[in-house]
Ligand SMILES: Nc1ncnc2c1ncn2[C@@H]1O[C@H](COP(=O)(O)OP(=O)(O)OP(=O)(O)O)[C@@H](O)[C@H]1O
């Protein structure tokens with residue numbers, strides 16, 4: 001469904017952030033994108049969404065990501081931003097949730113139904129009419145996920161979905177992600193979460209792919225992870241808190 | 243809570259006032275907008291010496307305050323900055339226009355004083371009614387109403403986004419001032435040596451955030467036009483309200499009710 005072919009990108013001339021990146025993600029696959037801070041994970045997302053454009057070709061369902069196809073492509077992709085403050089721009093959670101469906105021409109009734117279904121799925125009914133600037137960081141993250149699910153995208157892209165969440169909400173997000181049938185691309189430093197939600201992992205290092213393979217193979221490879229400024233997931237490390 | 247957060251809170255309070263329920267809140271935004279425009283036009287069109295006619299126009303905002311349950315105090319508190327400016331407009335009239343107008347007992351009141359008072363009243367009335375419109379209508383609904391009146395989409399979206407981005411900028415400013423004061427304890431305000439970088443940072447940060455916000459809108463299918471949540475359709479009673487109010491304004495404008503009533507009593 002998603003295909004990167006020799007993609008390179010630099011924010012500033014001469015400092016390339018993504019270098020000759022190629023990979024593809026099949027329909028329904030759940031892929032974790034991991035790597036140290038500044039490895040280029042968020043940039044990969046931005047490239048895919050056409051928020052920035054570089055060299056090379058990016059295909060979504062065979063359609064190249066370019067100016068003409070943007071709206072067609074973006075409709076298929078739901079993106080949860082790394083910073084939820086920047087994602088929610090309407091006064092209330094509810095208004096934010098109906099924003100996308102209405103833009104895509106869904107009727108009021110259908111939108112309403114969708115919003116309620118998503119809120120119930122995430123157990124967030126209580127947040128519906130709350131003001132966006134008056135909810136906590138974690139609640140805002142949950143609400144941001146809800147706004148994206150209300151879009152019913154074909155693929156879900158999440159940038160650090162579990163940062164700032166308490167254990168209960170983190171588990172809730174993990175279960176929600178597992179329950180999604182869509183294609184998933186998730187970046188995170190929370191490798192336990194990646195292990196729980198993804199079948200496949202792409203390890204990014206300085207804008208290049210350092211490893212690409214089954215999640216429980218890569219996430220078990222202590223040497224590989226440590227070479228790229230990461231550690232084994234807690235559940236695999238066999239460490240115990242004394 | 244620092245000053246910025248207070249400002250931000252005030253802004254959001256308007257949203258909250260607008261989310262209350264009352265017969266006024268329940269009206270269609272288009273009806274409220276049209277009525278407010280009719281009111282302001284009527285008020286502005288009064289002769290500058292017609293203080294008694296004008297004073298009757300006070301009836302409408304007073305009624306609105308009553309029915310909507312918005313405290314008058316809140317209104318004056320929010321308008322505390324603009325109100326004096328608007329009121330200052332006629333301040334020089336008494337100096338230029340000294341022709342005697344009327345006598346109250348032994349005091350001779352000049353035309354300038356009367357026109358000053360009526361200008362002040364006009365300013366006050368228009369501000370109050372605009373405030374009441376804002377306080378009983380969510381900004382989105384108001385924008386939807388503007389769209390329905392065929393105001394160009396670009397302008398309306400601009401209005402809406404300005405309203406949102408002001409919030410974003412104040413938020414950034416709040417975070418930055420907090421961060422500053424945490425590392426500069428006991429300092430009042432921000433030292434002048436930091437102003438340059440502070441402003442520069444503020445601009446960059448708000449631009450970054452605005453950019454991200456905008457992408458987030460684009461990613462969710464936004465193109466040129468907002469799909470406003472049309473809270474309420476324009477019903478028969480909304481029409482009745484608009485026409486009724488406008489007719490009442492015109493009546494008050496062309497028939498001096500205060501004088502007529504006074505005449506009844508005197509005769
Ligand atoms: N707007 C920008 N302008 C210039 N350089 C940028 C910009 N955004 C990111 N970069 C640089 O690009 C590189 C990759 O950034 P990116 O945000 O993709 O990293 P990331 O893998 O998502 O990191 P993190 O784990 O911290 O979120 C970083 O070195 C960063 O400094």
Ligand SMILES: [Mg+2]
Pocket residue numbers: 041042043082159
């Ligand atoms: Mg990132």
